Amino acid sequence: MSRLTLVIGGAIVLTAPAWVWNPYHLHTLIMAGIFAVLALSLNLLLGYTGQLSLGHAAFFGIGAYASALLSVKLEWSPWIGLLAAIVLPGLAGYIIGRLALKLRGAYFVLLTISFAGCVSLVSVNWMDLTNGPLGIPGVPPVEIALPGLPALSLRTKSAYYYLVLAAVVLAYLLCLALIRSRVGRALVALRENETLAASVGIDATHYLVLAAVASAAMAGFAGGLYAHYTRFVSPEVFLFTYTITMVIMVVAGGKGTLAGPVVGAVLFTVLPEALREFTSYQWQMLLYGVLLIAVLFFMPEGVVPALRAAGPALRRRWKAS
Amino acid sequence: MTLEARNLTVRFGGVTALAGVSFAVAPGTVTSLIGPNGAGKTTAFNVVTGFQRPTQGTVHHDGQAITGWRPHRIAARGLVRTFQKTSLFPGLTVRENVLTGLHLRGRVGVIAAVLSRARVRAEERQLGAEADRVIDFVGLGARRHEAATALSYGDQRRLELAVGLAARPRLLLLDEPASGMTASEKVAVATLIGRIRDEGITVFLVEHDMRLVMGISDRVLVLNYGRLIADGDPAAVQRDPDVIRAYLGAGAHAHA
Numbered sequence: 001m002s003r004l005t006l007v008i009g010g011a012i013v014l015t016a017p018a019w020v021w022n023p024y025h026l027h028t029l030i031m032a033g034i035f036a037v038l039a040l041s042l043n044l045l046l047g048y049t050g051q052l053s054l055g056h057a058a059f060f061g062i063g064a065y066a067s068a069l070l071s072v073k074l075e076w077s078p079w080i081g082l083l084a085a086i087v088l089p090g091l092a093g094y095i096i097g098r099l100a101l102k103l104r105g106a107y108f109v110l111l112t113i114s115f116a117g118c119v120s121l122v123s124v125n126w127m128d129l130t131n132g133p134l135g136i137p138g139v140p141p142v143e144i145a146l147p148g149l150p151a152l153s154l155r156t157k158s159a160y161y162y163l164v165l166a167a168v169v170l171a172y173l174l175c176l177a178l179i180r181s182r183v184g185r186a187l188v189a190l191r192e193n194e195t196l197a198a199s200v201g202i203d204a205t206h207y208l209v210l211a212a213v214a215s216a217a218m219a220g221f222a223g224g225l226y227a228h229y230t231r232f233v234s235p236e237v238f239l240f241t242y243t244i245t246m247v248i249m250v251v252a253g254g255k256g257t258l259a260g261p262v263v264g265a266v267l268f269t270v271l272p273e274a275l276r277e278f279t280s281y282q283w284q285m286l287l288y289g290v291l292l293i294a295v296l297f298f299m300p301e302g303v304v305p306a307l308r309a310a311g312p313a314l315r316r317r318w319k320a321s
Numbered sequence: 322m323t324l325e326a327r328n329l330t331v332r333f334g335g336v337t338a339l340a341g342v343s344f345a346v347a348p349g350t351v352t353s354l355i356g357p358n359g360a361g362k363t364t365a366f367n368v369v370t371g372f373q374r375p376t377q378g379t380v381h382h383d384g385q386a387i388t389g390w391r392p393h394r395i396a397a398r399g400l401v402r403t404f405q406k407t408s409l410f411p412g413l414t415v416r417e418n419v420l421t422g423l424h425l426r427g428r429v430g431v432i433a434a435v436l437s438r439a440r441v442r443a444e445e446r447q448l449g450a451e452a453d454r455v456i457d458f459v460g461l462g463a464r465r466h467e468a469a470t471a472l473s474y475g476d477q478r479r480l481e482l483a484v485g486l487a488a489r490p491r492l493l494l495l496d497e498p499a500s501g502m503t504a505s506e507k508v509a510v511a512t513l514i515g516r517i518r519d520e521g522i523t524v525f526l527v528e529h530d531m532r533l534v535m536g537i538s539d540r541v542l543v544l545n546y547g548r549l550i551a552d553g554d555p556a557a558v559q560r561d562p563d564v565i566r567a568y569l570g571a572g573a574h575a576h577a
Contacts, residue, residue: 181434182427192410201396
């Protein structure tokens, strides 16, 4: 990507709250950001170590509940809640990673699905703690209190937009740092050929657990952000649809690329909403499905790898004409 | 002795792949393990490198018992293997393959990767130089940025050697490195194995091609039906009546 596109793109993203005057559109962008963090986290496992987690909504949900419960029931600062939304799902990721010691492929998928199922049941049935299907209302908004300044509440959508944007950038940089080092190569080695990886001294368990912890912690953080944004958490956060949406974003955006999940998240959050503007609900879902199939059919590697491959070819044609 | 296997037995259900095999590999040598198909050669390799737990017996490396250790730990001790069927990181380039093989030479962990850009950059520069050295050593210098799967079969096998060498082995175990190669490719591989030994790396080789084995080995071990039937220098093994029988069938020794 040229520097010019980067500057223009950055300017558009940074000024969005100023010119996106429709609050619903801004809400869509915030959700796109939360999904971008989720997709980035899933990509660490699916894209780099090659293991599909179909229980990712569980980490998202644990993060959301942890943050909501701490700030509602104990009235702790939402910032501590957000920290817990990283630590607790990270621990859950550690357990999943250890259990996955000998489980790969389909067995890993089943393990993660079962885990998500369990956690979801707990959220519905542990009435005393979670308030069951009624959920937890009144989750406080995040506040920024700098010494000497009045506390700034991120209650407005435009303020929250910047918090989510910062989270996306942070998650992206974290993935970038991991991938561009020896750690990232070890993760990719597990995806490419685990037997050969072991024979050159790569400890599969260590790196699988590491990827699971990082991925779960990141997904949990997205859950925390979601809780303090919608101000309400219910067992709905564990919906399988959330996991499927993350998988679609990663695969269609380009798994195993850094930009892919972000592009996928924005595309597949904005697209259904854009379709809603033009059509009825039935047509919206139908068109969404057709578009998804078209993307996967014409760009099987995902949007980002396809654009990357098309870039030089287009430039050549541009010069020739 | 750098590697010592004592009384190795491996049974798969009713099949005995190895039946009490003992052997040793001396440092600085090229030692070959030969035998007809199904003799147990690859099983012996799998046991030594931790991919297969023996039913009985022990493996020692420099006096340390390594029986039952997990493969990555054995690799960290300097016992590195290649595989009979071409085994690479297929989605990566030649250079990325070798960089991945260099894993044990790096030190950066998660914390350093996230917090210290400078350390990562320094390590990547150092590993990159090392990768280029290994790639040049096996003669793939001109192809370093190509996809591993775009290489010819012979070059892919060369790349396997490079990935193994990158892990800085003290003992390199090669499982049929020349299988399926043309005559000239085989000569090149034999030369390369000689150069690897000259670098001070002990080579333990499973190979079918007799000419290749006899040309480069200091010592030859012969397996048949899971038993060691001969052990000695190439010339002596070649004359051994048991070996001739195993390869050519009963009665063949009369013509040998």
